[in-house]
Amino acid sequence: MSFSDHIRACNNYNRARVVPFFADERRIGWLRRDNAAALARFRRVFAVERDRVHLVARGDVDAVSAAVDEVVEALVLENRLPKWRNETFDVAPRWGERPLFRVDRGAVAFFGVRAYGVDLNGYRRDRGEVQLWVGRRAPDKRLAPNKLDNLVAGGIGNGYGVAATLAKEADEEAGIPASLIERAVPVGAITYLMENEIGIRDGVLFVYDLELPADFVPRNRDGEVVDFRLMPARSVIQRIRATDDFKFDVNLVFLDFALRHGLLDIDDPEYLDVASGLHRPFD
Amino acid sequence: MSFSDHIRACNNYNRARVVPFFADERRIGWLRRDNAAALARFRRVFAVERDRVHLVARGDVDAVSAAVDEVVEALVLENRLPKWRNETFDVAPRWGERPLFRVDRGAVAFFGVRAYGVDLNGYRRDRGEVQLWVGRRAPDKRLAPNKLDNLVAGGIGNGYGVAATLAKEADEEAGIPASLIERAVPVGAITYLMENEIGIRDGVLFVYDLELPADFVPRNRDGEVVDFRLMPARSVIQRIRATDDFKFDVNLVFLDFALRHGLLDIDDPEYLDVASGLHRPFD
Numbered sequence: 001m002s003f004s005d006h007i008r009a010c011n012n013y014n015r016a017r018v019v020p021f022f023a024d025e026r027r028i029g030w031l032r033r034d035n036a037a038a039l040a041r042f043r044r045v046f047a048v049e050r051d052r053v054h055l056v057a058r059g060d061v062d063a064v065s066a067a068v069d070e071v072v073e074a075l076v077l078e079n080r081l082p083k084w085r086n087e088t089f090d091v092a093p094r095w096g097e098r099p100l101f102r103v104d105r106g107a108v109a110f111f112g113v114r115a116y117g118v119d120l121n122g123y124r125r126d127r128g129e130v131q132l133w134v135g136r137r138a139p140d141k142r143l144a145p146n147k148l149d150n151l152v153a154g155g156i157g158n159g160y161g162v163a164a165t166l167a168k169e170a171d172e173e174a175g176i177p178a179s180l181i182e183r184a185v186p187v188g189a190i191t192y193l194m195e196n197e198i199g200i201r202d203g204v205l206f207v208y209d210l211e212l213p214a215d216f217v218p219r220n221r222d223g224e225v226v227d228f229r230l231m232p233a234r235s236v237i238q239r240i241r242a243t244d245d246f247k248f249d250v251n252l253v254f255l256d257f258a259l260r261h262g263l264l265d266i267d268d269p270e271y272l273d274v275a276s277g278l279h280r281p282f283d
Numbered sequence: 284m285s286f287s288d289h290i291r292a293c294n295n296y297n298r299a300r301v302v303p304f305f306a307d308e309r310r311i312g313w314l315r316r317d318n319a320a321a322l323a324r325f326r327r328v329f330a331v332e333r334d335r336v337h338l339v340a341r342g343d344v345d346a347v348s349a350a351v352d353e354v355v356e357a358l359v360l361e362n363r364l365p366k367w368r369n370e371t372f373d374v375a376p377r378w379g380e381r382p383l384f385r386v387d388r389g390a391v392a393f394f395g396v397r398a399y400g401v402d403l404n405g406y407r408r409d410r411g412e413v414q415l416w417v418g419r420r421a422p423d424k425r426l427a428p429n430k431l432d433n434l435v436a437g438g439i440g441n442g443y444g445v446a447a448t449l450a451k452e453a454d455e456e457a458g459i460p461a462s463l464i465e466r467a468v469p470v471g472a473i474t475y476l477m478e479n480e481i482g483i484r485d486g487v488l489f490v491y492d493l494e495l496p497a498d499f500v501p502r503n504r505d506g507e508v509v510d511f512r513l514m515p516a517r518s519v520i521q522r523i524r525a526t527d528d529f530k531f532d533v534n535l536v537f538l539d540f541a542l543r544h545g546l547l548d549i550d551d552p553e554y555l556d557v558a559s560g561l562h563r564p565f566d
Contacts, residue, residue, distance in 0.1 A: 161550075187545060204555065260471060262469050262470060269379050271472070272487065275471045277562075277564055281294075281560055281564075282556070
Protein backbone atom coordinates (compact mmCIF):
# COMPACT_ATOMS: atom_id res chain seq x y z
CA MET A 1 0.00 0.00 0.00
CA SER A 2 1.23 3.49 -0.81
CA PHE A 3 -0.12 7.03 -1.29
CA SER A 4 -0.05 6.41 -5.05
CA ASP A 5 -2.25 3.33 -4.69
CA HIS A 6 -5.02 5.50 -3.24
CA ILE A 7 -4.57 8.12 -5.95
CA ARG A 8 -4.68 5.44 -8.64
CA ALA A 9 -7.76 3.82 -7.11
CA CYS A 10 -9.63 7.13 -7.41
CA ASN A 11 -8.38 7.64 -10.98
CA ASN A 12 -8.89 4.18 -12.46
CA TYR A 13 -11.09 5.64 -15.21
CA ASN A 14 -10.28 4.16 -18.61
CA ARG A 15 -11.32 6.23 -21.61
CA ALA A 16 -11.67 3.10 -23.74
CA ARG A 17 -14.45 1.75 -21.51
CA VAL A 18 -16.72 4.80 -21.79
CA VAL A 19 -18.49 7.02 -24.28
CA PRO A 20 -19.20 10.71 -23.77
CA PHE A 21 -22.73 11.79 -22.86
CA PHE A 22 -23.73 15.03 -24.57
CA ALA A 23 -26.48 17.60 -24.21
CA ASP A 24 -26.61 20.24 -26.95
CA GLU A 25 -23.11 19.34 -28.11
CA ARG A 26 -21.59 19.83 -24.67
CA ARG A 27 -20.37 16.86 -22.71
CA ILE A 28 -22.18 16.40 -19.41
CA GLY A 29 -21.11 12.87 -18.47
CA TRP A 30 -19.25 9.65 -19.22
CA LEU A 31 -21.29 6.48 -19.84
CA ARG A 32 -19.71 3.09 -19.45
CA ARG A 33 -20.43 1.19 -22.68
CA ASP A 34 -22.75 -1.31 -20.99
CA ASN A 35 -24.70 1.58 -19.45
CA ALA A 36 -24.93 3.34 -22.81
CA ALA A 37 -26.29 0.14 -24.38
CA ALA A 38 -28.93 -0.11 -21.65
CA LEU A 39 -30.20 3.35 -22.61
CA ALA A 40 -30.71 2.51 -26.30
CA ARG A 41 -34.35 1.50 -25.93
CA PHE A 42 -35.36 4.82 -24.35
CA ARG A 43 -35.42 6.62 -27.68
CA ARG A 44 -37.50 9.59 -26.58
CA VAL A 45 -34.91 10.44 -23.90
CA PHE A 46 -31.53 9.31 -25.26
CA ALA A 47 -30.01 8.84 -28.72
CA VAL A 48 -27.37 6.14 -28.35
CA GLU A 49 -24.76 6.18 -31.11
CA ARG A 50 -21.70 4.00 -31.46
CA ASP A 51 -19.31 6.39 -29.72
CA ARG A 52 -21.56 8.84 -27.93
CA VAL A 53 -24.92 9.31 -26.33
CA HIS A 54 -27.08 12.40 -26.69
CA LEU A 55 -29.79 13.65 -24.42
CA VAL A 56 -32.79 14.18 -26.71
CA ALA A 57 -35.55 14.80 -24.15
CA ARG A 58 -36.65 18.42 -24.50
CA GLY A 59 -38.35 20.94 -22.24
CA ASP A 60 -37.62 22.79 -19.02
CA VAL A 61 -35.69 21.31 -16.09
CA ASP A 62 -38.81 19.68 -14.66
CA ALA A 63 -39.79 18.08 -17.96
CA VAL A 64 -36.32 16.69 -18.71
CA SER A 65 -35.91 15.51 -15.11
CA ALA A 66 -39.24 13.65 -15.34
CA ALA A 67 -38.18 11.98 -18.59
CA VAL A 68 -34.86 10.89 -17.07
CA ASP A 69 -36.63 9.71 -13.91
CA GLU A 70 -38.78 7.33 -15.96
CA VAL A 71 -35.62 5.77 -17.32
CA VAL A 72 -34.08 5.59 -13.84
CA GLU A 73 -37.23 3.89 -12.55
CA ALA A 74 -37.00 1.25 -15.30
CA LEU A 75 -33.31 0.68 -14.54
CA VAL A 76 -34.00 0.34 -10.80
CA LEU A 77 -36.72 -2.22 -11.53
CA GLU A 78 -34.31 -4.35 -13.53
CA ASN A 79 -31.62 -3.96 -10.85
CA ARG A 80 -29.21 -2.06 -13.03
CA LEU A 81 -29.38 0.72 -10.48
CA PRO A 82 -29.68 0.69 -6.68
CA LYS A 83 -32.94 1.87 -5.19
CA TRP A 84 -33.86 5.52 -5.25
CA ARG A 85 -32.02 7.76 -2.81
CA ASN A 86 -34.73 10.41 -3.05
CA GLU A 87 -32.13 13.13 -3.12
CA THR A 88 -31.34 14.80 -6.42
CA PHE A 89 -28.20 16.33 -7.90
CA ASP A 90 -28.19 19.10 -10.50
CA VAL A 91 -26.69 18.25 -13.89
CA ALA A 92 -24.98 20.98 -15.93
CA PRO A 93 -21.99 21.03 -18.29
CA ARG A 94 -20.09 23.17 -15.78
CA TRP A 95 -20.35 24.13 -12.12
CA GLY A 96 -22.37 27.32 -11.73
CA GLU A 97 -24.23 26.97 -15.02
CA ARG A 98 -27.99 26.58 -15.18
CA PRO A 99 -28.88 22.89 -14.65
CA LEU A 100 -30.32 20.94 -17.58
CA PHE A 101 -32.03 18.42 -15.31
CA ARG A 102 -31.89 16.83 -11.87
CA VAL A 103 -31.02 13.20 -11.31
CA ASP A 104 -31.41 10.93 -8.32
CA ARG A 105 -28.17 10.61 -6.36
CA GLY A 106 -28.19 6.84 -6.84
CA ALA A 107 -28.01 7.29 -10.63
CA VAL A 108 -25.28 9.96 -10.78
CA ALA A 109 -22.45 7.49 -11.46
CA PHE A 110 -24.56 5.55 -13.98
CA PHE A 111 -24.66 8.66 -16.18
CA GLY A 112 -21.15 9.69 -15.17
CA VAL A 113 -22.29 13.23 -14.50
CA ARG A 114 -20.13 15.29 -12.16
CA ALA A 115 -20.82 14.70 -8.47
CA TYR A 116 -20.05 17.65 -6.21
CA GLY A 117 -19.46 17.42 -2.50
CA VAL A 118 -17.97 19.27 0.44
CA ASP A 119 -15.31 17.96 2.81
CA LEU A 120 -14.25 19.60 6.06
CA ASN A 121 -10.90 19.05 7.76
CA GLY A 122 -11.51 19.81 11.45
CA TYR A 123 -8.21 20.19 13.25
CA ARG A 124 -6.57 21.65 16.29
CA ARG A 125 -3.02 22.29 17.44
CA ASP A 126 -1.82 20.72 20.67
CA ARG A 127 1.67 21.84 21.68
CA GLY A 128 2.68 22.41 18.07
CA GLU A 129 1.24 19.12 16.81
CA VAL A 130 -1.69 19.14 14.40
CA GLN A 131 -4.55 16.80 15.31
CA LEU A 132 -7.41 15.84 13.02
CA TRP A 133 -10.94 14.83 13.93
CA VAL A 134 -11.70 11.54 12.17
CA GLY A 135 -15.13 9.90 11.96
CA ARG A 136 -16.10 6.28 11.37
CA ARG A 137 -18.90 5.68 8.88
CA ALA A 138 -21.93 3.73 10.02
CA PRO A 139 -22.03 0.01 9.09
CA ASP A 140 -25.29 0.51 7.18
CA LYS A 141 -23.91 3.16 4.78
CA ARG A 142 -24.28 1.93 1.21
CA LEU A 143 -20.95 3.45 0.20
CA ALA A 144 -17.81 2.53 2.16
CA PRO A 145 -19.45 1.21 5.36
CA ASN A 146 -17.25 1.23 8.50
CA LYS A 147 -14.52 3.22 6.76
CA LEU A 148 -12.81 6.15 8.44
CA ASP A 149 -14.00 9.50 7.17
CA ASN A 150 -13.49 13.21 7.54
CA LEU A 151 -15.22 15.20 10.29
CA VAL A 152 -17.86 16.46 7.83
CA ALA A 153 -18.52 15.39 4.25
CA GLY A 154 -21.57 15.41 2.05
CA GLY A 155 -22.89 15.66 -1.47
CA ILE A 156 -24.21 18.96 -2.80
CA GLY A 157 -27.88 18.32 -3.44
CA ASN A 158 -30.05 20.09 -5.94
CA GLY A 159 -30.64 23.71 -4.96
CA TYR A 160 -27.95 23.88 -2.30
CA GLY A 161 -24.81 25.98 -2.65
CA VAL A 162 -21.40 24.96 -1.38
CA ALA A 163 -21.46 26.98 1.85
CA ALA A 164 -25.08 26.01 2.59
CA THR A 165 -24.26 22.30 2.16
CA LEU A 166 -21.26 22.66 4.44
CA ALA A 167 -23.30 24.36 7.17
CA LYS A 168 -26.10 21.78 6.93
CA GLU A 169 -23.78 18.76 6.99
CA ALA A 170 -21.62 20.27 9.73
CA ASP A 171 -24.71 20.60 11.88
CA GLU A 172 -26.18 17.15 11.10
CA GLU A 173 -23.00 15.11 11.01
CA ALA A 174 -20.87 16.67 13.72
CA GLY A 175 -23.00 19.14 15.68
CA ILE A 176 -20.87 22.11 14.60
CA PRO A 177 -22.82 25.31 15.30
CA ALA A 178 -23.26 28.05 12.70
CA SER A 179 -21.03 30.40 14.70
CA LEU A 180 -18.14 27.95 14.34
CA ILE A 181 -18.62 26.74 10.76
CA GLU A 182 -18.56 30.35 9.59
CA ARG A 183 -14.84 30.35 10.33
CA ALA A 184 -14.15 27.43 7.94
CA VAL A 185 -11.71 28.43 5.19
CA PRO A 186 -12.22 27.22 1.61
CA VAL A 187 -8.85 25.86 0.49
CA GLY A 188 -9.44 24.35 -2.93
CA ALA A 189 -10.97 21.21 -4.39
CA ILE A 190 -10.02 17.58 -4.97
CA THR A 191 -10.96 16.21 -8.40
CA TYR A 192 -10.87 12.58 -9.54
CA LEU A 193 -12.42 10.24 -12.09
CA MET A 194 -13.16 6.71 -10.96
CA GLU A 195 -14.98 3.70 -12.31
CA ASN A 196 -17.11 2.01 -9.69
CA GLU A 197 -19.75 -0.74 -9.74
CA ILE A 198 -22.43 1.58 -11.08
CA GLY A 199 -20.46 3.57 -13.64
CA ILE A 200 -18.17 6.59 -13.50
CA ARG A 201 -17.73 8.79 -10.46
CA ASP A 202 -16.58 12.21 -11.68
CA GLY A 203 -15.86 13.53 -8.23
CA VAL A 204 -15.33 17.12 -7.16
CA LEU A 205 -14.86 17.83 -3.46
CA PHE A 206 -14.78 21.42 -2.25
CA VAL A 207 -12.37 21.31 0.67
CA TYR A 208 -12.54 23.46 3.81
CA ASP A 209 -10.22 23.69 6.82
CA LEU A 210 -11.58 24.60 10.24
CA GLU A 211 -9.36 25.09 13.28
CA LEU A 212 -11.45 23.95 16.23
CA PRO A 213 -11.22 25.05 19.86
CA ALA A 214 -9.86 22.53 22.37
CA ASP A 215 -13.25 22.21 24.06
CA PHE A 216 -15.12 21.27 20.90
CA VAL A 217 -16.24 17.64 20.70
CA PRO A 218 -18.23 16.52 17.63
CA ARG A 219 -21.61 14.84 18.13
CA ASN A 220 -23.27 13.04 15.25
CA ARG A 221 -27.00 13.60 14.90
CA ASP A 222 -27.99 11.81 11.70
CA GLY A 223 -26.74 8.28 12.43
CA GLU A 224 -24.24 8.33 9.56
CA VAL A 225 -21.17 8.34 11.82
CA VAL A 226 -20.70 5.89 14.69
CA ASP A 227 -17.86 7.66 16.48
CA PHE A 228 -15.28 10.41 16.23
CA ARG A 229 -11.73 10.36 17.46
CA LEU A 230 -8.96 12.96 17.55
CA MET A 231 -5.82 11.63 15.83
CA PRO A 232 -2.40 13.21 15.30
CA ALA A 233 -2.34 14.25 11.64
CA ARG A 234 0.96 12.41 11.17
CA SER A 235 -0.67 9.17 12.40
CA VAL A 236 -3.53 9.71 9.95
CA ILE A 237 -1.03 10.02 7.12
CA GLN A 238 0.94 6.94 8.21
CA ARG A 239 -2.28 4.95 8.37
CA ILE A 240 -3.27 6.16 4.90
CA ARG A 241 0.09 5.01 3.58
CA ALA A 242 -0.22 1.59 5.20
CA THR A 243 -3.91 0.68 5.03
CA ASP A 244 -7.23 0.85 3.25
CA ASP A 245 -9.01 1.99 6.43
CA PHE A 246 -10.21 5.34 5.05
CA LYS A 247 -12.96 5.89 2.50
CA PHE A 248 -11.36 6.00 -0.96
CA ASP A 249 -11.59 9.75 -1.60
CA VAL A 250 -10.94 10.76 2.01
CA ASN A 251 -7.38 9.47 1.54
CA LEU A 252 -6.95 12.20 -1.07
CA VAL A 253 -8.52 14.91 1.08
CA PHE A 254 -6.23 14.14 4.04
CA LEU A 255 -3.17 13.92 1.78
CA ASP A 256 -4.05 17.40 0.49
CA PHE A 257 -4.36 18.62 4.08
CA ALA A 258 -0.96 17.14 4.95
CA LEU A 259 0.63 18.73 1.89
CA ARG A 260 -0.80 22.19 2.52
CA HIS A 261 0.16 22.13 6.19
CA GLY A 262 3.75 21.05 5.59
CA LEU A 263 3.19 17.64 7.21
CA LEU A 264 4.51 15.69 4.24
CA ASP A 265 8.29 15.44 4.11
CA ILE A 266 9.63 17.08 0.96
CA ASP A 267 12.09 14.18 0.63
CA ASP A 268 9.27 11.63 0.69
CA PRO A 269 9.68 9.55 -2.49
CA GLU A 270 5.96 10.05 -3.14
CA TYR A 271 5.90 13.80 -2.50
CA LEU A 272 5.42 14.73 -6.17
CA ASP A 273 2.99 11.88 -6.81
CA VAL A 274 0.81 13.36 -4.10
CA ALA A 275 1.34 16.99 -5.15
CA SER A 276 0.43 16.20 -8.77
CA GLY A 277 -2.21 13.53 -8.18
CA LEU A 278 -5.03 15.16 -6.25
CA HIS A 279 -6.42 17.54 -8.89
CA ARG A 280 -7.27 15.81 -12.11
CA PRO A 281 -7.77 18.55 -14.72
CA PHE A 282 -11.23 18.82 -16.24
CA ASP A 283 -11.41 17.75 -19.86
CA MET B 284 -7.70 37.78 -19.66
CA SER B 285 -8.75 35.30 -17.00
CA PHE B 286 -7.23 32.86 -14.52
CA SER B 287 -7.90 30.08 -17.05
CA ASP B 288 -5.92 31.91 -19.73
CA HIS B 289 -2.81 31.70 -17.55
CA ILE B 290 -3.42 28.04 -16.77
CA ARG B 291 -3.93 27.28 -20.47
CA ALA B 292 -0.79 29.21 -21.43
CA CYS B 293 1.27 26.98 -19.12
CA ASN B 294 -0.43 23.82 -20.44
CA ASN B 295 -0.41 24.47 -24.19
CA TYR B 296 1.47 21.22 -24.76
CA ASN B 297 0.07 19.28 -27.71
CA ARG B 298 0.82 15.56 -27.76
CA ALA B 299 0.62 15.51 -31.56
CA ARG B 300 3.57 17.90 -31.88
CA VAL B 301 6.01 15.80 -29.83
CA VAL B 302 7.56 12.37 -29.60
CA PRO B 303 8.63 10.68 -26.38
CA PHE B 304 12.32 10.58 -25.49
CA PHE B 305 13.33 7.29 -23.88
CA ALA B 306 16.29 5.94 -21.95
CA ASP B 307 16.23 2.19 -21.26
CA GLU B 308 12.54 1.99 -22.12
CA ARG B 309 11.58 4.70 -19.63
CA ARG B 310 10.42 8.07 -20.86
CA ILE B 311 12.65 10.93 -19.73
CA GLY B 312 11.45 13.75 -21.99
CA TRP B 313 9.25 15.04 -24.80
CA LEU B 314 10.92 16.13 -28.04
CA ARG B 315 9.16 18.46 -30.42
CA ARG B 316 9.24 16.76 -33.84
CA ASP B 317 11.59 19.39 -35.33
CA ASN B 318 13.95 18.90 -32.40
CA ALA B 319 13.83 15.13 -32.80
CA ALA B 320 14.69 15.50 -36.50
CA ALA B 321 17.67 17.69 -35.61
CA LEU B 322 19.06 14.87 -33.45
CA ALA B 323 18.95 12.25 -36.20
CA ARG B 324 22.53 12.84 -37.38
CA PHE B 325 24.02 12.25 -33.92
CA ARG B 326 23.73 8.47 -34.24
CA ARG B 327 26.18 7.59 -31.49
CA VAL B 328 24.08 9.53 -28.95
CA PHE B 329 20.45 9.28 -30.14
CA ALA B 330 18.42 6.80 -32.17
CA VAL B 331 15.65 8.80 -33.82
CA GLU B 332 12.68 6.70 -34.92
CA ARG B 333 9.45 7.87 -36.45
CA ASP B 334 7.53 8.15 -33.19
CA ARG B 335 10.19 8.09 -30.50
CA VAL B 336 13.78 8.92 -29.74
CA HIS B 337 16.11 6.73 -27.71
CA LEU B 338 19.21 7.72 -25.82
CA VAL B 339 21.88 5.29 -27.06
CA ALA B 340 25.01 6.86 -25.56
CA ARG B 341 26.33 4.49 -22.92
CA GLY B 342 28.53 4.83 -19.86
CA ASP B 343 28.44 6.52 -16.47
CA VAL B 344 26.84 9.91 -15.83
CA ASP B 345 30.00 11.79 -16.87
CA ALA B 346 30.35 9.84 -20.12
CA VAL B 347 26.70 10.26 -21.16
CA SER B 348 26.75 13.93 -20.16
CA ALA B 349 29.84 14.52 -22.29
CA ALA B 350 28.19 12.82 -25.28
CA VAL B 351 25.03 14.95 -24.87
CA ASP B 352 27.17 18.08 -24.40
CA GLU B 353 28.80 17.53 -27.80
CA VAL B 354 25.35 17.51 -29.37
CA VAL B 355 24.32 20.61 -27.43
CA GLU B 356 27.49 22.39 -28.59
CA ALA B 357 26.65 21.58 -32.23
CA LEU B 358 23.07 22.82 -31.75
CA VAL B 359 24.28 26.04 -30.12
CA LEU B 360 26.65 26.65 -33.04
CA GLU B 361 23.81 26.35 -35.53
CA ASN B 362 21.58 28.58 -33.37
CA ARG B 363 19.03 25.89 -32.61
CA LEU B 364 19.79 26.46 -28.94
CA PRO B 365 20.63 29.61 -26.97
CA LYS B 366 24.16 29.95 -25.67
CA TRP B 367 25.36 27.80 -22.80
CA ARG B 368 24.04 28.71 -19.37
CA ASN B 369 26.91 26.85 -17.70
CA GLU B 370 24.54 25.50 -15.10
CA THR B 371 23.43 21.88 -15.38
CA PHE B 372 20.23 20.05 -14.44
CA ASP B 373 20.08 16.35 -13.55
CA VAL B 374 18.03 14.14 -15.87
CA ALA B 375 16.27 11.06 -14.45
CA PRO B 376 12.99 9.30 -15.25
CA ARG B 377 11.64 10.33 -11.85
CA TRP B 378 12.50 12.83 -9.11
CA GLY B 379 14.80 11.23 -6.55
CA GLU B 380 16.12 8.55 -8.89
CA ARG B 381 19.79 8.34 -9.85
CA PRO B 382 20.45 10.76 -12.74
CA LEU B 383 21.29 9.31 -16.15
CA PHE B 384 23.12 12.45 -17.26
CA ARG B 385 23.35 16.21 -16.73
CA VAL B 386 22.28 18.74 -19.30
CA ASP B 387 22.92 22.46 -19.62
CA ARG B 388 20.00 24.50 -18.35
CA GLY B 389 19.64 26.18 -21.75
CA ALA B 390 18.93 22.81 -23.40
CA VAL B 391 16.45 21.42 -20.87
CA ALA B 392 13.36 22.44 -22.86
CA PHE B 393 14.93 21.26 -26.14
CA PHE B 394 14.94 17.70 -24.77
CA GLY B 395 11.71 18.24 -22.85
CA VAL B 396 13.21 16.75 -19.72
CA ARG B 397 11.61 17.71 -16.44
CA ALA B 398 12.75 21.05 -15.04
CA TYR B 399 12.55 21.34 -11.26
CA GLY B 400 12.47 24.60 -9.37
CA VAL B 401 11.58 26.13 -6.02
CA ASP B 402 9.20 29.02 -5.44
CA LEU B 403 8.75 30.89 -2.18
CA ASN B 404 5.65 32.86 -1.23
CA GLY B 405 6.84 35.44 1.29
CA TYR B 406 3.87 36.98 3.05
CA ARG B 407 2.81 38.83 6.13
CA ARG B 408 -0.46 39.70 7.81
CA ASP B 409 -1.33 43.33 8.43
CA ARG B 410 -4.53 43.81 10.40
CA GLY B 411 -6.01 40.56 9.06
CA GLU B 412 -5.03 41.25 5.46
CA VAL B 413 -2.48 39.04 3.77
CA GLN B 414 0.29 40.87 1.89
CA LEU B 415 2.71 39.27 -0.56
CA TRP B 416 6.25 40.31 -1.40
CA VAL B 417 6.48 40.62 -5.20
CA GLY B 418 9.70 41.09 -7.17
CA ARG B 419 10.30 42.52 -10.63
CA ARG B 420 12.66 40.57 -12.87
CA ALA B 421 15.64 42.37 -14.32
CA PRO B 422 15.32 43.65 -17.93
CA ASP B 423 18.29 41.52 -19.01
CA LYS B 424 16.80 38.19 -17.93
CA ARG B 425 16.53 35.86 -20.94
CA LEU B 426 13.23 34.45 -19.72
CA ALA B 427 10.35 36.82 -18.97
CA PRO B 428 12.33 40.08 -18.57
CA ASN B 429 10.61 42.83 -16.53
CA LYS B 430 7.83 40.52 -15.43
CA LEU B 431 6.61 40.43 -11.84
CA ASP B 432 7.87 37.42 -9.92
CA ASN B 433 7.70 35.71 -6.58
CA LEU B 434 9.97 36.76 -3.68
CA VAL B 435 12.30 33.82 -4.34
CA ALA B 436 12.36 31.39 -7.26
CA GLY B 437 15.05 29.32 -8.90
CA GLY B 438 15.88 26.16 -10.77
CA ILE B 439 17.26 23.14 -8.93
CA GLY B 440 20.72 22.68 -10.35
CA ASN B 441 22.65 19.43 -10.55
CA GLY B 442 23.65 18.20 -7.11
CA TYR B 443 21.39 20.55 -5.12
CA GLY B 444 18.41 19.33 -3.14
CA VAL B 445 15.14 21.22 -2.79
CA ALA B 446 15.83 22.75 0.62
CA ALA B 447 19.43 23.65 -0.31
CA THR B 448 18.26 25.38 -3.49
CA LEU B 449 15.66 27.31 -1.53
CA ALA B 450 18.21 28.47 1.06
CA LYS B 451 20.73 29.48 -1.63
CA GLU B 452 18.22 31.38 -3.76
CA ALA B 453 16.59 32.99 -0.71
CA ASP B 454 19.99 34.35 0.28
CA GLU B 455 21.06 35.50 -3.21
CA GLU B 456 17.74 36.79 -4.50
CA ALA B 457 16.16 38.34 -1.42
CA GLY B 458 18.74 38.42 1.37
CA ILE B 459 16.71 36.07 3.56
CA PRO B 460 18.98 34.72 6.30
CA ALA B 461 19.24 31.00 7.11
CA SER B 462 17.53 31.55 10.47
CA LEU B 463 14.43 32.83 8.65
CA ILE B 464 14.29 30.50 5.65
CA GLU B 465 14.34 27.52 8.02
CA ARG B 466 10.77 28.45 8.96
CA ALA B 467 9.54 28.13 5.36
CA VAL B 468 6.81 25.48 5.06
CA PRO B 469 6.69 23.13 2.02
CA VAL B 470 3.10 23.23 0.79
CA GLY B 471 3.07 21.17 -2.40
CA ALA B 472 4.12 21.58 -6.00
CA ILE B 473 2.83 23.19 -9.19
CA THR B 474 3.16 21.03 -12.32
CA TYR B 475 2.62 22.11 -15.92
CA LEU B 476 3.59 21.16 -19.48
CA MET B 477 4.20 23.99 -21.89
CA GLU B 478 5.56 24.39 -25.39
CA ASN B 479 7.92 27.35 -25.68
CA GLU B 480 10.30 28.62 -28.36
CA ILE B 481 12.92 26.01 -27.55
CA GLY B 482 10.78 22.95 -26.99
CA ILE B 483 8.76 21.56 -24.09
CA ARG B 484 8.95 22.91 -20.57
CA ASP B 485 7.90 20.08 -18.23
CA GLY B 486 7.82 22.28 -15.16
CA VAL B 487 7.71 21.22 -11.53
CA LEU B 488 7.84 23.93 -8.88
CA PHE B 489 8.21 22.95 -5.24
CA VAL B 490 6.24 25.62 -3.39
CA TYR B 491 7.03 27.03 0.05
CA ASP B 492 5.20 29.57 2.20
CA LEU B 493 7.10 31.80 4.61
CA GLU B 494 5.40 34.22 6.96
CA LEU B 495 7.79 37.15 7.32
CA PRO B 496 8.18 39.54 10.22
CA ALA B 497 6.99 43.13 9.70
CA ASP B 498 10.56 44.44 9.87
CA PHE B 499 11.87 42.21 7.10
CA VAL B 500 12.67 43.96 3.82
CA PRO B 501 14.11 41.89 0.96
CA ARG B 502 17.38 42.97 -0.68
CA ASN B 503 18.47 41.44 -3.95
CA ARG B 504 22.15 40.55 -4.23
CA ASP B 505 22.51 38.80 -7.59
CA GLY B 506 21.11 41.46 -9.92
CA GLU B 507 18.23 39.26 -11.09
CA VAL B 508 15.54 41.36 -9.40
CA VAL B 509 15.28 45.13 -9.82
CA ASP B 510 12.87 45.84 -6.99
CA PHE B 511 10.52 44.32 -4.45
CA ARG B 512 7.18 45.63 -3.33
CA LEU B 513 4.67 44.50 -0.72
CA MET B 514 1.22 44.07 -2.28
CA PRO B 515 -2.11 43.00 -0.78
CA ALA B 516 -2.61 39.39 -1.88
CA ARG B 517 -6.07 40.29 -3.18
CA SER B 518 -4.55 42.95 -5.44
CA VAL B 519 -2.04 40.41 -6.74
CA ILE B 520 -4.89 38.08 -7.64
CA GLN B 521 -6.91 40.85 -9.30
CA ARG B 522 -3.87 41.84 -11.34
CA ILE B 523 -3.29 38.20 -12.37
CA ARG B 524 -6.90 38.02 -13.53
CA ALA B 525 -6.63 41.24 -15.55
CA THR B 526 -3.09 41.31 -16.92
CA ASP B 527 -0.06 39.48 -18.22
CA ASP B 528 2.24 41.34 -15.82
CA PHE B 529 3.49 38.27 -13.97
CA LYS B 530 5.89 35.62 -15.29
CA PHE B 531 3.82 32.81 -16.82
CA ASP B 532 4.24 30.19 -14.10
CA VAL B 533 4.20 32.67 -11.22
CA ASN B 534 0.53 33.28 -12.03
CA LEU B 535 -0.06 29.63 -11.11
CA VAL B 536 2.01 29.80 -7.93
CA PHE B 537 0.12 32.86 -6.64
CA LEU B 538 -3.25 31.34 -7.59
CA ASP B 539 -2.29 28.28 -5.55
CA PHE B 540 -1.37 30.55 -2.64
CA ALA B 541 -4.70 32.35 -2.89
CA LEU B 542 -6.60 29.06 -3.00
CA ARG B 543 -4.83 27.56 0.01
CA HIS B 544 -5.25 30.73 2.08
CA GLY B 545 -8.97 31.09 1.37
CA LEU B 546 -8.45 34.28 -0.66
CA LEU B 547 -10.33 32.99 -3.70
CA ASP B 548 -14.10 33.32 -3.43
CA ILE B 549 -15.74 29.90 -3.56
CA ASP B 550 -18.44 31.43 -5.79
CA ASP B 551 -15.86 32.67 -8.27
CA PRO B 552 -16.87 31.21 -11.66
CA GLU B 553 -13.26 30.12 -12.14
CA TYR B 554 -12.82 28.56 -8.69
CA LEU B 555 -12.80 24.96 -9.96
CA ASP B 556 -10.72 25.82 -13.02
CA VAL B 557 -8.05 27.08 -10.65
CA ALA B 558 -8.46 24.24 -8.14
CA SER B 559 -8.15 21.60 -10.86
CA GLY B 560 -5.66 23.37 -13.14
CA LEU B 561 -2.47 23.85 -11.15
CA HIS B 562 -1.29 20.25 -10.82
CA ARG B 563 -1.06 18.46 -14.12
CA PRO B 564 -0.73 14.73 -13.33
CA PHE B 565 2.49 13.06 -14.43
CA ASP B 566 2.05 10.62 -17.30
